Amino acid sequence: MANHSHGIPGPVLIDGCLTCHELAAKLPACIAMFDRNHFVNAWSRAARLHMFGDMGGMPPQSSLETPLLDLLWAFQVQIQALGWPIGHVPIAPTDADVS
Numbered sequence: 001m002a003n004h005s006h007g008i009p010g011p012v013l014i015d016g017c018l019t020c021h022e023l024a025a026k027l028p029a030c031i032a033m034f035d036r037n038h039f040v041n042a043w044s045r046a047a048r049l050h051m052f053g054d055m056g057g058m059p060p061q062s063s064l065e066t067p068l069l070d071l072l073w074a075f076q077v078q079i080q081a082l083g084w085p086i087g088h089v090p091i092a093p094t095d096a097d098v099s
Contacts, residue, residue, distance in 0.1 A: 008037050008038065008041045010041075011045075011061055011062045011064075011065045012034075012038060012041060012042045012045070012065055012068060013030075013062060013064040013065040013068060014062050014064065014065075015062040015063055015064050017064075020064055021064065024064045024065075024067065024068065027067065027068055027071055030068065031068075031071075031072075039089075040089050042068060042069070042072055043072055043076070043089050044087070044089065045061065045065075045069055046068075046069040046070070046071075046072035046073045046076065047073070047076060047086060047087035048087075049061060049069050049073070050069070050070075050073045050076075051086065051087060
């Protein structure tokens with residue numbers, strides 16, 4: 001994200017972070033602010049959570065991050081109907097696929 005990061009991989013939005021709370025209140029704007037790495041991280045985390053029910057070896061999601069992951073999952077389900085595999089990142093299919 002532009003000018004705000006807690007590190008990758010890990011939760012995109014952190015409970016207790018004031019900036020994260022502000023971003024979570026405006027999810028479309030939050031997603032629009034992602035740089036490539038944050039988008040790939042969030043997309044992959046959404047697929048992992050919804051495909052496997054947990055984060056596996058990835059840091060667990062925060063309660064603040066959950067609505068964001070749910071929204072990104074909904075997009076993945078929709079583009080799957082167009083032929084794009086779930087978990088594959090549209091901007092970087094070889095960088096962060098969930099397998």
